[in-house]
Amino acid sequence: MLKIGKLTDYGVVVLNELAQAGALKLSTDDIAGLTGLALPTVRKVMKALVDSGLVMAQRGARGGYRLARAPGQIRMLDVVQAFEGPVALTECAADDHQCDITASCSLSANWGGINQLITQVLARVTLQDIRNPERQEQLVRDALPLTSFIELVNLS
Amino acid sequence: MLKIGKLTDYGVVVLNELAQAGALKLSTDDIAGLTGLALPTVRKVMKALVDSGLVMAQRGARGGYRLARAPGQIRMLDVVQAFEGPVALTECAADDHQCDITASCSLSANWGGINQLITQVLARVTLQDIRNPERQEQLVRDALPLTSFIELVNLS
DNA sequence: ATTAAAGCATACCAATACGGTATTGATTAA
DNA sequence: TTAATCAATACCGTATTGGTATGCTTTAAT
Numbered sequence: 005m006l007k008i009g010k011l012t013d014y015g016v017v018v019l020n021e022l023a024q025a026g027a028l029k030l031s032t033d034d035i036a037g038l039t040g041l042a043l044p045t046v047r048k049v050m051k052a053l054v055d056s057g058l059v060m061a062q063r064g065a066r067g068g069y070r071l072a073r074a075p076g077q078i079r080m081l082d083v084v085q086a087f088e089g090p091v092a093l094t095e096c097a098a099d100d101h102q103c104d105i106t107a108s109c110s111l112s113a114n115w116g117g118i119n120q121l122i123t124q125v126l127a128r129v130t131l132q133d134i135r136n137p138e139r140q141e142q143l144v145r146d147a148l149p150l151t152s153f154i155e156l157v158n159l160s
Numbered sequence: 161m162l163k164i165g166k167l168t169d170y171g172v173v174v175l176n177e178l179a180q181a182g183a184l185k186l187s188t189d190d191i192a193g194l195t196g197l198a199l200p201t202v203r204k205v206m207k208a209l210v211d212s213g214l215v216m217a218q219r220g221a222r223g224g225y226r227l228a229r230a231p232g233q234i235r236m237l238d239v240v241q242a243f244e245g246p247v248a249l250t251e252c253a254a255d256d257h258q259c260d261i262t263a264s265c266s267l268s269a270n271w272g273g274i275n276q277l278i279t280q281v282l283a284r285v286t287l288q289d290i291r292n293p294e295r296q297e298q299l300v301r302d303a304l305p306l307t308s309f310i311e312l313v314n315l316s
Numbered sequence: 317a318t319t320a321a322a323g324c325a326t327a328c329c330a331a332t333a334c335g336g337t338a339t340t341g342a343t344t345a346a
Numbered sequence: 347t348t349a350a351t352c353a354a355t356a357c358c359g360t361a362t363t364g365g366t367a368t369g370c371t372t373t374a375a376t
Binding site: 200204219 | 362363364365366367371372373374375
Binding site: 009010011042043044045048062063064065066067 | 333334335336337338342343344345346
């Protein structure tokens, strides 16, 4: 499946609402209402977003949340990392953890290349892009010219 | 973390051994010995590889496994799909499952673009590439010219 | 035909991760 | 001072995953 967590997905949804709101601060209640997410879930999401510096929080009465930077400056990579930690496809790649399987494991180092490519993909797409389908299609067209035998998978 | 399963990683390790062996058939015992993986684990891995058509099995005495195609024809996308099913970052993208969160969820459709990009990345890299670090570095250099602000992450 | 080598299928268990929820505390504008 | 609002922590049930065990089927070699 190669999936990302639901929280990450929620994070994007929330960021979208904040982008929509612009300078206006949104409370957790506002966000819950706008997105349809449960309140405690929203809290959890907001914590990750604040901790990662993507969103600024103001406490106290009439407080709320707003984006810390412009949507064009918020990369999907940032969002994914905020919720899932560093992008590391394999365990070996994450820490320099010695694995007990033999020399074949030297291959794992090679996932690093794929890691890099995927990281680049996520770094290319910003919140602004994802809010604008046209821009996105353009990205897909431009970034990687298709090789002949590529099979496009599971685009619902 | 955006990780893939360990089994997928093991799968690549096993495929590497099979590529090394060439025309020679390897038994589960051989594979376990070469890779250091436990025998039951090897069985599980082989089942997935056979089911997906990447590897051919010959049963009976003097049987064993061999690659179904040349290493250059085995894409990482195939391997990932063999173990993890279709690449679908979000749940919404997987089936046309109606989610209960509001219109903001239309965003999820936009993950589709990223989905496509990542799928393309995985389709570009073959078993042959991953066995050859030089080739791989070349891929990284060629495929996606870096934009200025890209931060390379966690390459151990 | 028999036998032994080898793959195949299934089921089970433990550990971990994840999503979801609740509760209490800290801050700040009005 | 007070009420609104974010912050932090802790808890729990479930789902997934990795790992293991067991018994069955196929097939080459003798």
